[in-house]
Amino acid sequence: MKRTRNRVTSYDVARLAGVSQPTVSRAFTPGASITKDKRDRVLAAAKQLSYLPNSIARSLANARSNIVAVIVGDMHNPFYAESLQAFITRLQDSGRHVLAFTISDGRDCDDALMQALGYHVDGIVVTSAHLSSDLISTSQDAGIPIVLFNRRTADPALASVRCENEAGAATLARAMCNAGGREFLIIRGDPQGSTSRDRVNGFRSELEALGVAPGRVEEIDGQSSYAGSYDAVLSRFKDKVRPFPDAIFAVNDIMAIGCADALRGEFGLAIPDDIMLAGFDGVREATRAPYELTTIRQPIEVMVEKTLDLLERKQSGTLEDAGNSLVVTGELIAGKTVPAGTAAPGGDGDRS
Amino acid sequence: MKRTRNRVTSYDVARLAGVSQPTVSRAFTPGASITKDKRDRVLAAAKQLSYLPNSIARSLANARSNIVAVIVGDMHNPFYAESLQAFITRLQDSGRHVLAFTISDGRDCDDALMQALGYHVDGIVVTSAHLSSDLISTSQDAGIPIVLFNRRTADPALASVRCENEAGAATLARAMCNAGGREFLIIRGDPQGSTSRDRVNGFRSELEALGVAPGRVEEIDGQSSYAGSYDAVLSRFKDKVRPFPDAIFAVNDIMAIGCADALRGEFGLAIPDDIMLAGFDGVREATRAPYELTTIRQPIEVMVEKTLDLLERKQSGTLEDAGNSLVVTGELIAGKTVPAGTAAPGGDGDRS
Numbered sequence: 001m002k003r004t005r006n007r008v009t010s011y012d013v014a015r016l017a018g019v020s021q022p023t024v025s026r027a028f029t030p031g032a033s034i035t036k037d038k039r040d041r042v043l044a045a046a047k048q049l050s051y052l053p054n055s056i057a058r059s060l061a062n063a064r065s066n067i068v069a070v071i072v073g074d075m076h077n078p079f080y081a082e083s084l085q086a087f088i089t090r091l092q093d094s095g096r097h098v099l100a101f102t103i104s105d106g107r108d109c110d111d112a113l114m115q116a117l118g119y120h121v122d123g124i125v126v127t128s129a130h131l132s133s134d135l136i137s138t139s140q141d142a143g144i145p146i147v148l149f150n151r152r153t154a155d156p157a158l159a160s161v162r163c164e165n166e167a168g169a170a171t172l173a174r175a176m177c178n179a180g181g182r183e184f185l186i187i188r189g190d191p192q193g194s195t196s197r198d199r200v201n202g203f204r205s206e207l208e209a210l211g212v213a214p215g216r217v218e219e220i221d222g223q224s225s226y227a228g229s230y231d232a233v234l235s236r237f238k239d240k241v242r243p244f245p246d247a248i249f250a251v252n253d254i255m256a257i258g259c260a261d262a263l264r265g266e267f268g269l270a271i272p273d274d275i276m277l278a279g280f281d282g283v284r285e286a287t288r289a290p291y292e293l294t295t296i297r298q299p300i301e302v303m304v305e306k307t308l309d310l311l312e313r314k315q316s317g318t319l320e321d322a323g324n325s326l327v328v329t330g331e332l333i334a335g336k337t338v339p340a341g342t343a344a345p346g347g348d349g350d351r352s
Numbered sequence: 353m354k355r356t357r358n359r360v361t362s363y364d365v366a367r368l369a370g371v372s373q374p375t376v377s378r379a380f381t382p383g384a385s386i387t388k389d390k391r392d393r394v395l396a397a398a399k400q401l402s403y404l405p406n407s408i409a410r411s412l413a414n415a416r417s418n419i420v421a422v423i424v425g426d427m428h429n430p431f432y433a434e435s436l437q438a439f440i441t442r443l444q445d446s447g448r449h450v451l452a453f454t455i456s457d458g459r460d461c462d463d464a465l466m467q468a469l470g471y472h473v474d475g476i477v478v479t480s481a482h483l484s485s486d487l488i489s490t491s492q493d494a495g496i497p498i499v500l501f502n503r504r505t506a507d508p509a510l511a512s513v514r515c516e517n518e519a520g521a522a523t524l525a526r527a528m529c530n531a532g533g534r535e536f537l538i539i540r541g542d543p544q545g546s547t548s549r550d551r552v553n554g555f556r557s558e559l560e561a562l563g564v565a566p567g568r569v570e571e572i573d574g575q576s577s578y579a580g581s582y583d584a585v586l587s588r589f590k591d592k593v594r595p596f597p598d599a600i601f602a603v604n605d606i607m608a609i610g611c612a613d614a615l616r617g618e619f620g621l622a623i624p625d626d627i628m629l630a631g632f633d634g635v636r637e638a639t640r641a642p643y644e645l646t647t648i649r650q651p652i653e654v655m656v657e658k659t660l661d662l663l664e665r666k667q668s669g670t671l672e673d674a675g676n677s678l679v680v681t682g683e684l685i686a687g688k689t690v691p692a693g694t695a696a697p698g699g700d701g702d703r704s
Contacts, residue, residue, distance in 0.1 A: 039447065067451070067471075076636070081433035088454045095391065097467065099419070100452045102440045115449065119419075226640075261641035284428070288578075289613035290642035 008051045017045035069116035069124045071101040077254045078283040086304040123311035145314035147307050152194045159324040161307045166202030168296035168330040172278040173206035178341025181247030184217045189224035189251050199251040222255040229258035253279035253286040277337040294338040296330035360403045369397035421468035421476045423453040429606045430635040438656040475663035497666035499659050504546045511676040513659045518554030520648035520682040524630040525558035530693025533599030536569045541576035541603050551603040574607040581610035605631035605638040629689040646690040648682035
């Protein structure tokens with residue numbers, strides 16, 4: 001699995017960054033005096049050259065740090081807040097700890113990963129797939145395992161733990177069809193993220209299998225956030241001439257919540273009487289009285305446990321390649337935003 | 353500020369814990385092999401004796417770690433999730449990082465603090481005041497500064513950053529009186545926490561100043577959580593013989609949200625037509641369409657900035673004692689759960 005390559009030294013990094021070699025050392029020494037500008041240049045050059053400082057290699061020879069770096073997405077999405085809490089609790093219970101990073105507000109995941117590599121962490125959990133392959137190789141060469149959480153990539157060397165996104169979305173598509181949905185609207189998240197893409201594909205494929213013409217499935221961009229979804233719904237529904245959807249699938253709960261607030265607050269629409277609505281994730285907020293959202297719950301505790309287990313096995317070298325990608329099953333939460341299905345022929349959306 | 357005391361050694365700790373001295377060393381070496389039981393016994397003994405391992409003292413002589421430990425309360429309360437995100441973002445932007453601890457589910461803050469001391473962190477932010485004085489002295493002797501966030505204690509040596517809880521609660525009391533509130537119900541949080549206590553006191557004092565008899569102010573325990581508040585409201589209102597409150601103050605937003613869901617969902621009551629409601633914190637969820645809660649927003653960004661500044665000044669020794677306790681002003685969010693005040697004599701609850 002490991003790549004062979006010419007060993008890059010701190011002198012190569014210094015040359016590319018236009019700084020002295022000691023400056024490169026300082027850039028990788030926590031607390032050392034260095035200007036932000038120089039540090040950024042060194043990190044950029046190191047990233048470009050896939051350079052791993054000796055200090056990290058050295059620390060790896062020492063005892064484990066018992067620290068796991070967790071790089072979470074925007075915690076305005078409660079799924080990430082709940083996931084981070086689960087990582088903190090689970091690790092703390094075993095005497096280990098979370099070094100927390102965020103990649104919200106357009107922060108670059110590569111930068112966060114680079115910073116995490118600067119500490120001798122036992123492993124890195126990443127909730128974004130926007131990672132450069134070089135950086136992944138760098139960490140793998142250093143023996144610091146990475147596991148993707150709620151994400152996947154095409155790179156088979158990168159382990160991941162995620163929910164059955166396609167199957168979950170297909171379940172929701174069936175439930176909505178059974179409940180009489182005819183014109184569908186999908187509110188998608190980050191188009192580059194595997195999670196949104198998989199859920200959109202799963203939903204669309206199932207609709208097609210159920211005989212819904214692709215022309216009756218519209219898609220808008222909710223930017224993975226409450227506000228993004230609220231605004232997208234506002235803009236979509238203020239113009240009433242286009243076909244009026246009767247079923248909306250938001251690919252995550254926080255966007256479904258933004259959609260519900262916009263439909264009710266801005267247009268006085270009733271859910272599900274005027275429009276049915278489904279989300280995905282099963283966050284606490286979505287299950288409360290004002291929403292009681294029909295959604296798929298991701299089993300966060302199980303996913304966290306499996307992620308930490310994968311990290312452990314990668315670190316100890318006991319991981320078979322086949323076990324690199326773990327997919328867990330989500331649970332349908334039958335809320336009040338999709339009516340119980342009428343016994344449509346071939347339908348199996350059994351809800352109580 | 354520093355206490356003089358007999359130097360406790362690892363042998364004292366070993367004797368008290370009933371283990372060998374090397375076991376004590378292992379308990380404080382991240383990644384060292386030791387059973388959970390032995391580790392717990394060593395930590396308990398070390399805590400009792402205010403023992404600080406040499407490894408920590410040694411590491412303090414080295415460069416700063418650029419890691420700040422943040423011990424947060426239960427992140428089911430979005431105030432803590434939002435605060436943690438703010439700490440992560442702010443520190444990460446300056447090349448520093450958060451080692452995250454949680455004290456939810458009855459976990460002990462002393463344990464988390466003890467664990468944090470085991471890493472050579474630059475400082476510790478604590479969102480709970482349940483700290484043993486010995487442990488506080490230990491960390492201060494070691495030169496690791498602690499700052500309380502959203503909490504205070506009677507200990508003048510302990511720096512804190514918090515919101516004007518009394519004044520904020522008094523503003524809400526005035527607004528509710530002006531809007532015609534006559535029978536009041538307070539949903540309090542953790543009775544041992546300074547934050548809940550200060551808000552309850554501020555609310556009660558202002559009502560008294562406005563001439564409301566203490567007998568018309570009732571108090572129930574919402575356990576600081578959505579579920580605790582929901583259940584407390586359920587139990588309070590299912591019995592209709594007692595005087596019916598017309599104004600409820602929940603000392604934090606997540607309890608106000610639980611209260612609103614219970615009042616509407618279980619009893620079909622309208623807010624504010626049947627009962628008015630106010631919260632405290634200004635979390636995003638509370639300001640959304642289903643709630644539009646009247647509340648006091650804590651300026652999280654400002655509080656985080658001031659907390660990190662205090663840590664910095666304590667570490668560099670440039671902090672005057674007078675600056676130890678910082679109080680920031682909260683902002684009244686005039687939502688829809690307390691009606692605009694009628695021009696009651698002497699009232700100043702100006703709302704738009």
